Amino acid sequence: MSITQRLNQIVETLPPEVTLVAVSKTKSESEITEAYAAGQRIFGENKVQELVRKWEVLPKDIQWHMIGHLQRNKVKYIAGFVSLIHGVDTLRLLREVDKRGAQEGRIIPCLLQVHIAQEATKFGFDKAELTQAMDIIDQGELSHVQVRGLMGMATYTDSAPQIRAEFQYLKSLYDTFQTGREAFDTLSMGMSGDYLLAIEQGSTMVRLGSSIFGSRNTA
Numbered sequence: 001m002s003i004t005q006r007l008n009q010i011v012e013t014l015p016p017e018v019t020l021v022a023v024s025k026t027k028s029e030s031e032i033t034e035a036y037a038a039g040q041r042i043f044g045e046n047k048v049q050e051l052v053r054k055w056e057v058l059p060k061d062i063q064w065h066m067i068g069h070l071q072r073n074k075v076k077y078i079a080g081f082v083s084l085i086h087g088v089d090t091l092r093l094l095r096e097v098d099k100r101g102a103q104e105g106r107i108i109p110c111l112l113q114v115h116i117a118q119e120a121t122k123f124g125f126d127k128a129e130l131t132q133a134m135d136i137i138d139q140g141e142l143s144h145v146q147v148r149g150l151m152g153m154a155t156y157t158d159s160a161p162q163i164r165a166e167f168q169y170l171k172s173l174y175d176t177f178q179t180g181r182e183a184f185d186t187l188s189m190g191m192s193g194d195y196l197l198a199i200e201q202g203s204t205m206v207r208l209g210s211s212i213f214g215s216r217n218t219a
């Protein structure tokens with residue numbers, strides 16, 4: 001199947017309230033252009049340099065999402081154009097995004113990444129840290145970021161019950177923090193291997209790479 005066929009098939013089966021981020025990391029400009037021609041406008045990248053290079057050469061109505069781990073010293077390169085940063089995993093990083101947003105005269109939409117997997121390697125806030133971060137955000141001093149919701153990655157496992165439980169936990173946190181916060185409307189969970197479970201558990205945004213573009217040589 002072609003990129004267009006795979007993309008169309010996925011788009012047809014997604015519930016209308018679920019936003020698709022086409023994860024184009026490691027993929028060429030021509031592969032991205034094929035998905036663009038099929039109507040896709042939101043693309044996700046996980047490396048700053050690659051994101052900047054693709055933003056420079058590809059159509060300007062693409063909304064670029066930074067989905068990977070973001071180092072504070074690289075925020076400045078994407079602050080002027082990025083549409084959503086999924087992986088804000090510390091307050092220090094959020095403050096840096098706020099500072100760069102101010103310099104660019106923008107309010108930068110962000111998601112706070114929550115650690116829900118059993119693997120020690122995945123980044124993110126735990127519940128206590130998240131609560132603390134939301135308290136600080138609610139004080140309103142960070143005026144150039146807008147926290148739109150949460151993002152999480154489930155454990156890489158074949159166990160559907162485990163993945164389901166991790167997504168359910170993230171959804172429960174999302175529901176808790178959504179109460180009374182109008183702009184808090186995005187729950188980014190689900191990748192190619194687990195997005196159906198994620199949607200079942202209330203995801204509003206899925207990040208799909210290999211199911212659209214085929215497998216990557218390097219991840």
Ligand SMILES: *Cc1c(COP(=O)(O)O)cnc(C)c1O
Pocket residue numbers: 023025046067068190191192193207208209210211
């Ligand atoms: C690579 C990546 C994805 C997409 O993974 P696939 O399994 O190819 O769908 C989603 N989210 C993040 C954070 C990623 O790094």
